[in-house]
Amino acid sequence: MASGARTRRKNNTPADKQKSNHNTLAKSMSKSISSSSLFASFKKHLIYIPLIIMLLAALFLLSISSNTFSAIRSRTDSPKxxxxxxxxxxxxxxxxxxxxxxxxxxxxxxxxxxxxxxxxxxxxxxxxxxxxxxxxxxxxxxxxxxxxxxxxxxxxxxxxxxxxxxxxxxxxxxxxxxxxxxxxxxxxxxxxxxxxxxxxxxxxxxxxxxxxxxxxxxxxxxxxxxxxxxxxxxxxxxxxxxxxxxxxxxxxxxxxxxxxxxxxxxxxxxxxxxxxxxxxxxxxxxxxxxxxxxxxxxxxxxxxxxxxxxxxxxxxxxxxxxxxxxxxxxxxxxx
Missing domain, CATH: 2.120.10.30 (TolB, C-terminal domain)
Structure with missing residues (x-):
């Protein structure tokens, strides 16, 4: 007989299939949890949007020249x-x-x-x-x-x-x-x-x-x-x-x-x-x-x-x- 190693093809057992399914489900759940966390984080930061808008509005008002305010004030305070x-x-x-x-x-x-x-x-x-x-x-x-x-x-x-x-x-x-x-x-x-x-x-x-x-x-x-x-x-x-x-x-x-x-x-x-x-x-x-x-x-x-x-x-x-x-x-x- 000639000597040498014989390669055997490995067949998946029911246990292997169950383990594979479990890994797939775990990955899917991980992705789902990650998406849910991202959405929750986004919702949490929504509350800052009005504050950002207010801040931008305040900066805009401050950018109006003092001459404009003086003109408005003089019209308001003009003597009767x-x-x-x-x-x-x-x-x-x-x-x-x-x-x-x-x-x-x-x-x-x-x-x-x-x-x-x-x-x-x-x-x-x-x-x-x-x-x-x-x-x-x-x-x-x-x-x-x-x-x-x-x-x-x-x-x-x-x-x-x-x-x-x-x-x-x-x-x-x-x-x-x-x-x-x-x-x-x-x-x-x-x-x-x-x-x-x-x-x-x-x-x-x-x-x-x-x-x-x-x-x-x-x-x-x-x-x-x-x-x-x-x-x-x-x-x-x-x-x-x-x-x-x-x-x-x-x-x-x-x-x-x-x-x-x-x-x-x-x-x-x-x-x-x-x-x-x-x-x-x-x-x-x-x-x-x-x-x-x-x-x-x-x-x-x-x-x-x-x-x-x-x-x-x-x-x-x-x-x-x-x-x-x-x-x-x-x-x-x-x-």
Whole structure:
């Protein structure tokens, strides 16, 4: 016999077939489990999609230029404009060069008038215009702004850093003071401090105990200075200021000096002209009756005192508010 190895063909037994089937099933289950885990992981991460969207939106908003936001803000914060409705008309001394005006209680006003050798402090009955109490100043003084704090009337004078304090009940009792403003134009009070103007764009905060300036603010509108601030009144946490040589009143925030709103009173001048009046000067004088919430205005050499009510302007303004209410600063003694 020849020697050598004989190869035998191996046949699969039932046990081998069962083992093979088990391996196939295990692989199939492994694939199924892997797919299921992947799907569960995907579902889990779905919750982050809204956060990603929000983050992208925030980045988009931040990418908007600051100029765009400024434009939106300026449109939103633009001051309102008001016109006035005349509630009542009262007689007013047409020879009174009104420089300061305030409510004195019991239907009366305190008034300071100007012009050399004609300046006065007076108490006037609103209904009749009758002068009830009268003090004539020395001829060298030109009377200006006036305000009442407690029982004392404070008055400043033009072109001098000098003012006077009067007893509200007896004008003959007064004392003199000096102040730190560049000039004396307007005065008002919030019941604690005084506010003053000197014809510039500056609003002064003054301690009435020593007349020292404790704060100065530049009054602005849309970033531009508002010059020629004149007679003042403090109304509902705002300082109202006549702007000299205009028919406008600026409503100023004493916190930051920004003009929040404008009041346009051209209709009063137009009414005087329509009635044949000619020899009258500029709008000047604001008084507030806090108890009855009445607002009074008049002007220099005006024959009438007006009780007014503010109405939001509905018609479009003809012209720019800056051109109407914000003339360039006028400095006396210059051209």
């Amino acid at each position: 404009n008001y016109v006035v409705e005349v509630v009542n008309e009262f007689p007013h001394d047409p020879k009174a060069f009104t420089q300061g005006l305030l409510y004195g209680g019991n239907d009366t006003l305190f008034e300071s008038t100007g012009l050399y050798d004609q300046s006065t402090v007076r108490r006037v009955a609103i209904q009749t215009g009758e002068i009830m109490t009268f003090h004539k100043m020395e001829s060298s003084y030109f009377g200006e702004g006036l305000t009442l704090l407690g029982e004392r009337l404070y008055q400043v004078t033009w072109l001098k850093k000098i003012g006077f304090i009067y007893d509200r009940n007896d004008f003959s009792k007064f004392k003199r003071f000096t102040h730190q403003m560049e000039d004396g134009w307007g005065l008002a009070t919030d019941g604690k401090y005084l506010y003053g103007t000197d014809g510039s764009s500056t609003l002064y905060h003054i301690d009435p105990q020593n007349m020292k300036v404790i704060q100065k603010q530049v009054v602005t509108y849309n970033g531009h200075e508002v010059h020629n601030l004149n007679e003042l009144e403090y109304i509902d946490d705002e300082v109202w200021a006549n702007v000299w040589q205009t028919d406008c009143i600026a409503k100023i925030s004493p916190k930051d000096g920004i003009v929040r709103e404008w009041i346009l009173l051209q209709s009063l001048r137009e009414g005087l002209l329509a009635s044949g009046r000619k020899n009258f000067d500029v709008l000047n004088g604001i008084a507030w009756d806090k108890e009855k919430n009445r607002i009074f205005v008049t002007g220099k050499l005006w024959p009438k005192l007006y009780e007014i009510k503010l109405l939001p302007m509905k018609k479009e303004l003809h012209g720019n508010i800056g051109d109407i209410c914000m003339p360039k600063r006028f400095v006396f003694g210059t051209s």
